[in-house]
Amino acid sequence: MKRQNSSPQKRQPYRLHTQIAFTFAGIGFIAIVLNAVLVGALLKGYFAEHQGNQMMMQAQALSQCCGEDAAFLLHTTPQTRTSLLEAALADSPHRYALLLDEHGNLVYASPQLAQNQLPTLLEHARSDLAHPGSSNQSWTWLNDQLITDTPLTTARDANQPHTIVGELLLGENQSLATTNWRRSLGLVMFAAGIAVVLVFFGAVIAAQRLAHPLHTMTLTAQAIAKGEYQRRVTPAGPYELHTLSLSFNHMVDTVLEQQRAERDLIANVSHELAAPLSLIRGYAEALLDGVINDNAQRLRVLRTISAEATRLGRLSGDLLDLAMLETGQSTIYLESVPIAELLTALHDRFLPYAQQNNMQIHLDLVPNLPTITTDGSRLEQVLVNLITNALRYTPPGGTVTIKATTGHREVCLMVVDTGKGIPADALSHIWERFYRVREGNQPREKIKGSVGVGLGLAVCRNIVTLLDGRIDVTSTVGEGTTFIIHLSTTTHAG
Numbered sequence: 348m349k350r351q352n353s354s355p356q357k358r359q360p361y362r363l364h365t366q367i368a369f370t371f372a373g374i375g376f377i378a379i380v381l382n383a384v385l386v387g388a389l390l391k392g393y394f395a396e397h398q399g400n401q402m403m404m405q406a407q408a409l410s411q412c413c414g415e416d417a418a419f420l421l422h423t424t425p426q427t428r429t430s431l432l433e434a435a436l437a438d439s440p441h442r443y444a445l446l447l448d449e450h451g452n453l454v455y456a457s458p459q460l461a462q463n464q465l466p467t468l469l470e471h472a473r474s475d476l477a478h479p480g481s482s483n484q485s486w487t488w489l490n491d492q493l494i495t496d497t498p499l500t501t502a503r504d505a506n507q508p509h510t511i512v513g514e515l516l517l518g519e520n521q522s523l524a525t526t527n528w529r530r531s532l533g534l535v536m537f538a539a540g541i542a543v544v545l546v547f548f549g550a551v552i553a554a555q556r557l558a559h560p561l562h563t564m565t566l567t568a569q570a571i572a573k574g575e576y577q578r579r580v581t582p583a584g585p586y587e588l589h590t591l592s593l594s595f596n597h598m599v600d601t602v603l604e605q606q607r608a609e610r611d612l613i614a615n616v617s618h619e620l621a622a623p624l625s626l627i628r629g630y631a632e633a634l635l636d637g638v639i640n641d642n643a644q645r646l647r648v649l650r651t652i653s654a655e656a657t658r659l660g661r662l663s664g665d666l667l668d669l670a671m672l673e674t675g676q677s678t679i680y681l682e683s684v685p686i687a688e689l690l691t692a693l694h695d696r697f698l699p700y701a702q703q704n705n706m707q708i709h710l711d712l713v714p715n716l717p718t719i720t721t722d723g724s725r726l727e728q729v730l731v732n733l734i735t736n737a738l739r740y741t742p743p744g745g746t747v748t749i750k751a752t753t754g755h756r757e758v759c760l761m762v763v764d765t766g767k768g769i770p771a772d773a774l775s776h777i778w779e780r781f782y783r784v785r786e787g788n789q790p791r792e793k794i795k796g797s798v799g800v801g802l803g804l805a806v807c808r809n810i811v812t813l814l815d816g817r818i819d820v821t822s823t824v825g826e827g828t829t830f831i832i833h834l835s836t837t838t839h840a841g
Contacts (some may be wrong), residue, residue, distance in 0.1 A: 367557055371550030376543050383539040390535070391528045398493055398519075398527075399486030402442070406497035406517045409435055409444075420499065421448050421513050428455055445516040447472050454513070464492075472496065472514045494518035560584040564595055576603055608782055616662070623655030665806055668728075672809035679722040679813060686758055687716040689727065690749050697734055697747075705743040708734075711750040717758060717836050725810050726834075729818075730760065732803045733830050737764035740828075753836075760832040769822040777820065778808045 409420070409432070420428055432444045432455065443457035451473040456465065471489055475496050486495040499513035560583045570578045579599065582592040630639075630648045639645050671677045694710040701708040730749075737747045741764045750761040769777065773784045782805075811818040811832055822828040 365554070367554035368547075368551045371553060372543075372547045375546030375550065379539045379542050379546065383535050386535050387528070387532045390531045394527045394531075395486075395488070395493060399495060402493065402495040402517045402519075403486055403497070405435065406495050406515050409497075409515060420446060420515070421454055425455075432457070439519070442517060442519045445469070445472060445518070447476065447514045447516075449476065449512045451476050451514075468494070468516060468518065472516045476511070476514050489518070492518050557584065557588070560588045560592060564592065567595075571599060608779070611783065616666075620659065620662070623658050626655050627652050665803065668806050668810075672806065672813065677809075677813060679725060681720050682723050683718050684721055684723040684726060685716075685718045686751055686760070687712055689723065689730075690751055690760070693727070693730055693734060694749055697738065701738060701747065704738070706738065706741055707746045708738070709746060709748045711748055713752050716751055716753065719758060719834060719836050721814050721834065725814060729807045729810050729832065730762070732807050733762040736803060737762050737766070737828070737830075740764065740766040742766065745827075756835060756837045758834050758836055760834070761829055763827065763829045765827040768824040768826055769820070769828055770824055771822075774820060774822060777804050779805060 420431070423431075428446070432446075436442050436444060436457065441459075443460045444455065445453070445457070445460070445468055446455035447469070448454055451469075453465075453469065460468075467489065471494070475498070486493060488494075495517050497515045497517070498511045499515055560580070563583075564580050567578050567580050576599075579596045580592040582589045584592075630652050633639050634645065634648065639648055668677070690712060691710060694708060697708055734747065734749065741747055745765040747765075748761075748763040750763060752759045752761075769784055776782050777784065808818055811834075814834065816832060816834040819831045819833070820828065821831075
């Protein structure tokens with residue numbers, strides 16, 4: 348029976364330009380809706396205030412239709428009162444009037460006023476009459492109707508020149524302010540709808556422009572993964588994407604350079620292993636076959652085998668040292684190291700080699716060099732590597748100088764040669780593992796003709812760092828190179 352996979356399938360994530368488009372569109376939609384609501388509220392207030400002021404002016408005119416004695420509206424005949432009010436409201440078919448005497452009794456109500464509206468309006472008008480201190484002319488909303496209250500006053504005697512004798516209330520069943528507001532709100536919402544559509548399409552276009560460089564970068568990465576190593580990303584888009592494109596191209600160049608260096612490592616290690624192994628095997632077979640009978644010749648062969656074995660050991664040691672140093676597994680053994688004695692011993696050690704190759708090796712030490720606490724074997728390993736490189740890259744007739752000076756709480760050890768020098772663009776790379784300085788497509792000329800694998804300086808820098816020191820280099824093409832090791836005289840390595 349076939350077993351079904353019950354694990355849930357992961358949902359594919361949305362594409363970046365889709366997320367950006369919906370985000371921009373969502374923000375734009377919310378902003379437009381909020382602005383539409385705000386504009387609608389402002390329009391409603393504006394139309395209400397405009398219409399309310401008109402109704403207040405009309406009510407004021409009605410209350411003063413017979414001079415300052417507004418009691419005329421209350422005490423005239425019903426026919427006259429009806430004629431006056433209907434004539435005043437003739438231009439506003441939805442507007443109605445409500446007239447109360449000073450006791451709150453209904454004197455007049457417009458015929459178009461619905462009976463179910465009357466109790467609420469009477470309650471509101473009587474409330475104003477009951478609080479004469481607040482009975483100033485004003486307008487307000489009552490059950491979605493715009494109404495205005497106007498107190499009716501008359502002059503009864505000298506002590507009370509303006510006595511409230513009634514209340515005139517004007518209102519509209521279908522407020523013109525509401526009608527105008529709804530019409531304007533419809534236009535606002537229509538414009539908002541168009542704006543939302545424009546924002547959506549603008550968001551899609553902006554999202555595509557933002558996502559396109561990333562999509563191009565993805566396609567380029569896929570092409571490089573398939574072996575199209577010449578592909579690069581053309582910087583485009585905003586500053587961040589432009590910078591990302593440059594960083595991507597730099598990363599690709601760095602990775603390809605590292606791959607090239609590793610390929611060179613394999614080729615160089617193979618070469619370094621093949622030559623001594625061939626010599627060792629050839630001489631060993633000659634000794635086994637009895638081809639070499641002369642004792643002196645046999646001794647030379649054995650010395651050659653020993654030297655080539657030492658060479659193999661040095662190569663494997665460099666590889667092991669670099670691996671342990673880069674993974675933090677190396678240990679150091681502190682001891683007192685007399686700097687003058689160490690450098691003198693190294694000078695004497697390399698002097699025969701320099702003389703054999705028509706070179707000079709000098710020792711230049713300041714007086715009273717200190718004794719420092721460090722790992723003597725590790726420090727010697729670094730100096731041997733630097734001196735070996737200096738002799739290897741210095742042509743016949745050149746000079747290698749081993750120097751030492753003291754500074755503020757430090758001692759500086761220098762190896763100076765008069766070789767061809769290192770190009771400026773290569774100085775920052777010589778500490779990288781597998782890196783070898785080239786002239787064009789050829790390795791630099793060496794006195795012994797063997798090609799290094801580009802591990803020595805990487806090992807040196809890691810060791811000096813392990814000893815709490817610093818190593819620098821200066822070089823001028825055609826004049827030579829100087830390596831400087833800075834070591835503290837007051838602190839221990841750790």
